[in-house]
Amino acid sequence: MNSDPIAHAHCDGPCGVYDPAAARINAEAVLSMTKKLLVIEMPATDNKEALLAYHNMMTRYIHIKEEQAQKCKEELLILWTDYFKPPHLEKFPELHETFWKAAKLCSHCKVEVNLQSAEKLMEAVKNIHEIFWKSKDRDVEWVLAS
Amino acid sequence: MNSDPIAHAHCDGPCGVYDPAAARINAEAVLSMTKKLLVIEMPATDNKEALLAYHNMMTRYIHIKEEQAQKCKEELLILWTDYFKPPHLEKFPELHETFWKAAKLCSHCKVEVNLQSAEKLMEAVKNIHEIFWKSKDRDVEWVLAS
Amino acid sequence: MNSDPIAHAHCDGPCGVYDPAAARINAEAVLSMTKKLLVIEMPATDNKEALLAYHNMMTRYIHIKEEQAQKCKEELLILWTDYFKPPHLEKFPELHETFWKAAKLCSHCKVEVNLQSAEKLMEAVKNIHEIFWKSKDRDVEWVLAS
């Protein structure tokens, strides 16, 4: 049950049905793909079959990382634009910067194959999870799926 | 951490990053929109401004219910086709029927504005949440966002 | 030609190819659909053919307004997350609030059929157009398509 009356005002549609878990799942996938990419070895260029499998895997993993980073950014921005309201700024004065930086981390994870960026993204999403549930006076555990 | 070796085989992409929470969020939205739709009153047809607001709200809520029911169906089917593997059928012999019925409940929620169907969908998703985490030897709480 | 070196850092993809015109086109469509919706008359309920045409038009216009308001929000957020960088905050200290309010105006235009909100959205996009080109030391005219 939603005990936070602020969230009912002027929302786009499903009032009260916001959950940082959506962004968390995407961020976990970004981290997972980043880790996988970091351990792939390029085969010898004369092994045609292995080279084809290598390209297929690289292209797919890079593409999934891109998609998941994009979805993560979108889910975070929905919380920023649709859930959080002006009264929240009193309690969380750094709200805008928090979301701006988290969105930019999503971009870094696309542009690079960087374990640190992917881990920072997980922390940023976790931080937003904490801010979100605090704003609803609820204590919801941060539970990873992977 | 993923303790289930079965899930690593032949997956579409982010191995281990499956979470019924995605389907849960969508199902909660379907229930929320269904409840909202059930309490809207049609204004007198000579009150042009109220009639316009009524149509805008009805159309939007029906459309959001449709989108969320569709996403719920897609998220559930990803679990069925990509996460669950043949060895799981021994432990969960009713797996196919479970997912088939849950998907059909998503359809019912689109085709009707029916509180019972929306509540049954929540139960179906909860049941799948339980099967999913049981298959991973993990105990993850069923926590609603709304 | 892009004369602003700041914009090259850490972008998601097409460096330098950001243009508020995309958001402007969407905002113009929101205003256009809002105006059309405000002048539709509901026919007598015994004129079956006219009633069907009325519903078709209402549903379509509300749906297009929804889509365009959503695209406008997305285009604006791309500028905020991907184009603008920390050094820009010195010159435009109200950047975050500006984008936050503009995104919320997109939501208002969805939730209501309100001429004032649609016109405010046009002003908000125009303001962002001015901030954007100022940040590039370029003077680009604000030209409406409609």
Place this chain on the structure above:
Amino acid sequence: MNSDPIAHAHCDGPCGVYDPAAARINAEAVLSMTKKLLVIEMPATDNKEALLAYHNMMTRYIHIKEEQAQKCKEELLILWTDYFKPPHLEKFPELHETFWKAAKLCSHCKVEVNLQSAEKLMEAVKNIHEIFWKSKDRDVEWVLAS
């Protein structure tokens, strides 16, 4: 097997895998939804439950008609821009007009709930089916799914 060498040149991706059947399925759906919409009766405005079911059905059918008409247009345009090549214009000098009119019929089917337009769209797609298979020196039956 593709016996038409012209189709191999400069295509976007899956050379030879073009099939007007995709557009046909969408056109059949447009016709189906149009027929369904034409027989719905608006209930008495004091029957709240029936009115809600009526709005849900109207909104959904109009939305599906819109989607299917849009997909039909897209499928037809893929054939025009990607499959047909300059040498085809000798054999089919009216090619551009044919596709232009068919695309505009898709628009008519969106803008109106008109049985004639929906039937004309089926004929337009059938005509394109015939032109397409003739260009490949193949005789493929026009088979409706509905």
Place this chain on the structure above:
Amino acid sequence: MNSDPIAHAHCDGPCGVYDPAAARINAEAVLSMTKKLLVIEMPATDNKEALLAYHNMMTRYIHIKEEQAQKCKEELLILWTDYFKPPHLEKFPELHETFWKAAKLCSHCKVEVNLQSAEKLMEAVKNIHEIFWKSKDRDVEWVLAS
């Protein structure tokens, strides 16, 4: 014309307008792209222009294969969840397993560049085509576009 009354119950929208041809077209594209990928040769790494063309082609073909395999999976699942009803299980007791395996073949075709998997997918879709038309007491030819 749809002669099967079972298909009218509880469907998502366009009753009767289901056609395995949609999935067939996607499967043909998967097979086509798989064949193309299997014959591409990697050029010498000092030929910059050829290397760029090679990467462009590889990336595009892998991406199109991915998209088409995903669409094939979606089209098949629409038939499973929306068209087939409980009474069909008597006539086709292996229905669930059939669709589950076909969906998993779509995944195999993404994860690998494997001619056998792509051919098996074609057979799986053909089998579903046969089940589908048998359930409608109709005999519709299996006609390839490529």
Place this chain on the structure above:
Amino acid sequence: MNSDPIAHAHCDGPCGVYDPAAARINAEAVLSMTKKLLVIEMPATDNKEALLAYHNMMTRYIHIKEEQAQKCKEELLILWTDYFKPPHLEKFPELHETFWKAAKLCSHCKVEVNLQSAEKLMEAVKNIHEIFWKSKDRDVEWVLAS
């Protein structure tokens, strides 16, 4: 303001809100990505970290080029099918060929990494921009964002 009465007839939705600027932005992005791709150097195959960054960049740029070329094609086709009407053919007898060739240029830009094709696409979009504004008796400057 729209001074062209022809454009009001039979349009898909937002009458008067058509703007070639949308296609221009996409074409600029295609050109931008093409230029970037032409200057990337493949690192030595024994430098694992550089090779990974190279693949990530190549895959992303090729994918963005693909997306933007596709969006450009879609935006152009919206103008052709929805904005232009039969009376326009008198003033612009080459209309169909113009759009057909522009759409095919979008395809060339996908299939190749070719600076000439990307520049020709910019010219094609500029030409359509000129035709479009001429049809509205308006003089709108061709202004690049990049």
